[in-house]
Structures are given as C-alpha cells and as structure tokens.
Amino acid sequence: MKMNKPNYKLIYSDIINEKYPSKKKQCSNFLNKDELTVLDVININRIIFGSTEVNAKENQKFKSYDQNTISRILTYQKENKFTNSQTAIEFKMSRNTLTSWKKKYSIK
Incomplete structure (x- = not known):
C-alpha cells in the first residue's frame, strides 16, 4: 500500500x-x-x-527524513567539514541521529 x-x-x-x-x-x-x-x-x-526554542523542541518530535534528505545532510556535513555537533545545531537535530545515519549508510 x-x-x-x-x-x-x-x-x-x-x-x-x-x-x-x-x-x-x-x-x-x-x-x-x-x-x-x-x-x-x-x-x-x-x-x-x-524559530523559537519552545516550537523547535516541540516540532522536533515530528520530523521525518527520507533517504535523499539524509544523504544531502551528510554530504553537507562532509563538504563543510562539520562535526556531528555542528551539523546537529545547523539542522536542529540530535547528534545521535547523525551517528546512526553514518553507521547505517557507511559514510565516514
């Protein structure tokens, strides 16, 4: 379906x-x-x-990323030589999420 x-x-x-x-x-x-x-x-x-702090925290629960977006975020991180922390701040997401994406998609 x-x-x-x-x-x-x-x-x-x-x-x-x-x-x-x-x-x-x-x-x-x-x-x-x-x-x-x-x-x-x-x-x-x-x-x-x-973007307010209250809205950002509340909306974070409902974010969902497709594979294309994940790839673009990880590419952005690599091109800008950002750490997981810097990328997480830029996209308002968890560092752990980035780490799990890197493991899952074998991007170092």
Whole structure:
C-alpha cells in the first residue's frame, strides 16, 4: 500500500497567501519548484514561522527524513567539514541521529 505525501507546496502557498503575504518573496524560490524536499519544507517553515526554542523542541518530535534528505545532510556535513555537533545545531537535530545515519549508510 503506497502512502500519499502531503502537497506541501499547496499547503505553504495557501498559508503564505492567506496569513503571511509579506513573506511570499522570501519563499518564492521554494514555491517555484515542482516538488519540495524535506529540507525545503524545514526552510520554508523557518521563514514563515521563525524559530523559537519552545516550537523547535516541540516540532522536533515530528520530523521525518527520507533517504535523499539524509544523504544531502551528510554530504553537507562532509563538504563543510562539520562535526556531528555542528551539523546537529545547523539542522536542529540530535547528534545521535547523525551517528546512526553514518553507521547505517557507511559514510565516514
């Protein structure tokens, strides 16, 4: 059984048009794409709603990453020569998550 993904492009377009029209220009690069990646969704969410400590901790429970996004995060870490701690801060995630991804996907 195949699960349908939410249409984030439509969801965020509606949110921006109805509640945050002033942020339309900042999000236009993302909304002009054919399909949004998980990282795109995270970035649009930051632009629209900002990031507060309370929201970040609460939202962290609901994050989910596909294999493409995991690969992009690990590549970003490698290209920028970041430690797990630096990468975890950048993407607001656990260092342990990065470590387990590296083990699972054999990236050193």
